[in-house]
Amino acid sequence: KNEVEQSPQNLTAQEGEFITINCSYSVGISALHWLQQHPGGGIVSLFMLSSGKKKHGRLIATINIQEKHSSLHITASHPRDSAVYICAVRGGNEKLTFGTGTRLTIIP
């Protein structure tokens, strides 16, 4: 059974700051997802990665398979980035195991 741990649980930062959210998992995976959940509850998929690094706009996701660790970075953070960021991993089957999420608040 894969355990997914995220840190920090809560993060408050000033607008413009560089943000890092971390995710560790316990068992080998085939893919890792970073998701964004807005206050209304909707979930948006940000990245799916199995190695290396991906970038989309101000968001960057990295994964280190050997260390079983992934990071999500936000550059030039903005209040609209305020949301819960969730890491989820997929093993050899279709099941996703989710972390508890990191609540990010960006203050103007």
Place this chain on the structure above:
Amino acid sequence: EPEVTQTPSHQVTQMGQEVILRCVPISNHLYFYWYRQILGQKVEFLVSFYNNEISEKSEIFDDQFSVERPDGSNFTLKIRSTKLEDSAMYFCASKAVLETQYFGPGTRLLVL
């Protein structure tokens, strides 16, 4: 941009009643999923569905739950006899081969 839709957005039901949650996945997607999120807790996998059959299910997905793709477009989750602890947000998701999952907006179910 194509999106996954879910109906209803909110449902209130009495304990013991049957509920059907509906999802319309993105049209060319082949893999379908249901997840739930109890208020204040993490998202949990319920079931995955491919090629008209369940490919994976969690321990939560017991005999009270069933899924169906009745007409090639809708994907439904039925809870036969709801319990108080079934109160949660239920998310549907779909994906194409080798792509990320696209989530619907969710159905908030409240069992009284």
